Amino acid sequence: MTIFLLTGIMISTYAMLVCQRVPALIQNFRLQSLFLFLVTLDFAFRQKEAGIFVVAGLLLLVKVVLIPSFLNNLVKKIRVDERLGLFLNPLLSLIAALFLTWGASVFCSWFLGTSPIAVFAAFVVSITVVLVGFFIMVFRMKALTQIVGLLVMENGIFLLASAITGGMPFFVEIAIAFDVFVCAIITGIFMYRINKVFTHIEVHRLTDLKG
């Protein structure tokens, strides 16, 4: 079951690299968060802890419902060109992502030593997700992709925490979820402002400040 869900996370992560339009990227992020929610839910059923159910519910609310809808609304409101603006085309991005996955697995086998296959797989997937999130931030042009990349990185870390440690302490999880939500809102507001002042949201063209 866990391996199945992890595969789902992997697929949605790779899908983010091949998509070329903003709504597709947001949709893939939603899908990834949904799988993350299912992983957490699965975990909650096995641990039978009320706290983990609450964390899973919060994940569903914040990352599957609220943040993607907020971003979609924002994109509609600023009516910007829907293309993502790729510095690296989908095929090359995918190849890079495969290398990242391989690197993550090397790192994990050095790091973990011998451990159950499910833990190992979860570790590799989560590190890959963090790396791909970073990749999206660097190799896509729009301000929106940076927000999504950041959220993807945070998804990866969340997965890592629940995979190897069974989740962070309850109040820490709640605080982090709140923080991620506020972060998404605030970066969204700034994206809106960038569009207003510069009439575009392409971050590689923000080069007034130098030196």
Next chain:
Amino acid sequence: MLLFWVVIIPVLAVALSAVLPARSRGAANLAAHGAVFVLAAALACRITSGTGVVVFGGVLRADALSAFFVLLISLVNLAALAYSRPYLREDIRAGALSPGQARGYDILFNVFAATMLVVPLLDNLGHMWVAVELTTLASAFLVGFYNTKASVEAAWKYVIICSVGITLALLGTVLVYYAVAAQTAVKTLDWSVIMSRASGLNPRLLSVAFLFILVGYGTKAGLAPMHTWLPDAHSQALTPVSALLSGVLLKTSLYAIIRFAMITNKAMGADFTSRLFIFFGLFSVAVAGIFLLAQKDFKRLLAYSSIEHVGIIVFALGVGTPLAVFGSMFHALNHAVTKSLVFFAAGNAVKKYKTHHLHMIHGLIQALPFTAAAALVGLLSLVGMPPFGIFMSKLMILSACFQKGLYAPAALLLFFLAVVFGALMFHLSASIFGNKPKGIEFGKEAWSMKLVFVSLILLLVLLGVMMPTPLQALLVSASRLIAGEGL
């Protein structure tokens, strides 16, 4: 209860700023931050004279290190608040801000202050992470306050780069959590609990975790090469906020790094963190020196100088002897006071000349004599001239370095400091002296601004000439905590 009030007063000030009219709002804020400063001093006294730890409700915990940082933050908060009253009043008079925006500023300022004050008081490393991220989010609007192209760009870079950095720090925090859970079967993120069990933790895990922590929080602390957001944010923010960013925001991240370094040192000896600290410290001073030489913007100049000073603080932590760590903490305090002074002076100059360009700001001494005098004192202190505090702390750090036999790093540090000295002297003396351009009238500062300048200058001299005994006791116990009991 003391800790509770330190945290809750700024929150109350947020609520007051939202409802009170302009005139009483200023007084209420000043009273609130004055009270926080007094409480911070009381906390420091209680910790140095008592058992060394004060806790509240299992969430808040303060030892000498926390008390020192709370004192530092509340001091700069108070100074920045006192300076921002006349600063904003001029902006409103000039039409750059509306009264509504001034209220927004007060609210954001207090949110920012509250998040910074809570960072050193949280025992749980996960909560601390959240608080550090909230400082970024709270200050982002203060960086982009004027809503111009440059300020929005700066705010965007600030939020995104710092959030990525902080995300890496979260990864490091998760790894530390895993290390503790794997080794001791205790699932906790409480620093005090982890510290008491740190000696058995897996060194390989901790070394990777610490790398993430250093790069992550180091981004926000302004360590080179992750410093790229810093000059943009510092130069575009409102001047009182620049002082806060430079004087204390960078240090709250440093505080987080120090907490993790203490765990790592206990688990695997000080060599690992020490080498990293020395490398990043020297690299930051070097990068700052190069960019300072070629700088054209007044406030960016000061921003790069902040990178230099953070570099010195981190370098001293790397040296790691009690004298060096004492010097490092002392340097953090000196830098916060000096940088506030210079930023305030720079803010007045930029407002008077209506430009950030150094080659257009000349003859400040003719245009704004009082500000020019403050800038000159700040400059001399910044480059490390006696009788100011920075001279003393640099002297401590360098002599600790020589005592430990680290000749090459000390020589490199001295060389880069000489570059910084030359660059700052060259740029700022040209701005302070010389003839003022035509069209710039002779001006006067508000008396409350003068009061802020004078008190900061007096404090600088006091720190350099004779350190007050309670402060010394606090610094000694804080550096003893960091350097470990055995030293």
